[in-house]
Amino acid sequence: MAKPVLQVRNLYKHFGGLVAVDQVSMEVYPGEVVGLLGDNGAGKSTLIKLISGVHRPDGGQVIFDQREVTLASPLEARKLGIETIYQDLALCENLDASANIFLGREPLRRHLGLFKELDSAYMLRESHKILEQLDIQIPDLRRPIRQLSGGQRQAVSIARAVYWNARLMIMDEPTAALGVPEQLKVLQLIRTLREQGVPVIVISHNLQDVFATADRIVVMRRGKKVGERAIAETNNNEIVGLMVGSDVQL
Ligand SMILES: Nc1ncnc2c1ncn2[C@@H]1O[C@H](COP(=O)(O)OP(=O)(O)O)[C@@H](O)[C@H]1O
Numbered sequence: 001m002a003k004p005v006l007q008v009r010n011l012y013k014h015f016g017g018l019v020a021v022d023q024v025s026m027e028v029y030p031g032e033v034v035g036l037l038g039d040n041g042a043g044k045s046t047l048i049k050l051i052s053g054v055h056r057p058d059g060g061q062v063i064f065d066q067r068e069v070t071l072a073s074p075l076e077a078r079k080l081g082i083e084t085i086y087q088d089l090a091l092c093e094n095l096d097a098s099a100n101i102f103l104g105r106e107p108l109r110r111h112l113g114l115f116k117e118l119d120s121a122y123m124l125r126e127s128h129k130i131l132e133q134l135d136i137q138i139p140d141l142r143r144p145i146r147q148l149s150g151g152q153r154q155a156v157s158i159a160r161a162v163y164w165n166a167r168l169m170i171m172d173e174p175t176a177a178l179g180v181p182e183q184l185k186v187l188q189l190i191r192t193l194r195e196q197g198v199p200v201i202v203i204s205h206n207l208q209d210v211f212a213t214a215d216r217i218v219v220m221r222r223g224k225k226v227g228e229r230a231i232a233e234t235n236n237n238e239i240v241g242l243m244v245g246s247d248v249q250l
C-alpha cells in the first residue's frame, strides 16, 4: 500500500477557551479525494489552516512525506507542495490570471544584459498552456482577477496548483459561491487532480458534491473527528447523523 502523503496526529488548536481542533488524526494517500464535513463551527477551516501554515498547532504533529514538518507560514507550506484554496479566496484581485498563477514565483529575465525584469510574455505563454491543458476558458488572461467569475477564479487557483506540481490540494468550500455550471467545472477539476495523482482535501456543505467526488469522508463535530468512512460504505443519512450527533433527532 502506498504511503500517506499527509498524516496529522493529535492536532490541537484553541482560541482562548474555545477548542477549535481537538486531537484530530487523519491521513491522506496519493490520488485520493477526502471530503471533510461538519456543521458550521465544527473546526474544518481551522484544521486545514493548521495543515497549510496559517495557524500553528498548540499540540500534535503534521507529517508530510513521512517527515514531521513545522509550517511557519502559508509560503512554507506551498514550498512543500501544499496548495490551499481558502474560503476567502487568496488570489490578488488587481493582478491578472497569469500573474496569479506565478504569484511569488515570478520568472525574471535580463533586460539589456543588466536589469532583471518580469518575463510577462513567458508567464502568459505558460498560463495559456496550463489553462488549455485543464480545459479552462478564461477570455482574456490580462484582465484583473476581480473581473472574473467565481468559477474562473477557482479554476485559476487550481491551474496554479497543477502548474507548480502541488503534492496536496486543499479546498475550503470551493463551490459555495458558484452557479451550477461552474460547480460542475470545479468538481471536474478535482477529478482531474486525482487522475494526476494529486490528493485533494475538500471541505463542502454540499453532500451531493462530496459523494460525487470523494473517495473517503472525514466528519468533524465540535472540534473532534467523529467518523471516517469510505464513500462506498456509507450514505447521506449516516453522514448527516455523524455531523449533527446522536443528540439530535431528525
Ligand atoms: N481566528 C479565530 N479566532 C477565534 N476563534 C476562531 C478563529 N477561527 C475559528 N474560530 C472558532 O473556532 C471554531 C471552529 O471554526 P472553523 O474552523 O471556522 O469551523 P468550520 O470551518 O467547521 O465552520 C468556531 O467556534 C470559530 O468561531
Ligand SMILES: [Mg+2]
Pocket (backbone or CB within 6 Å): 044, 045, 046, 087, 172
Ligand atoms: Mg469553514
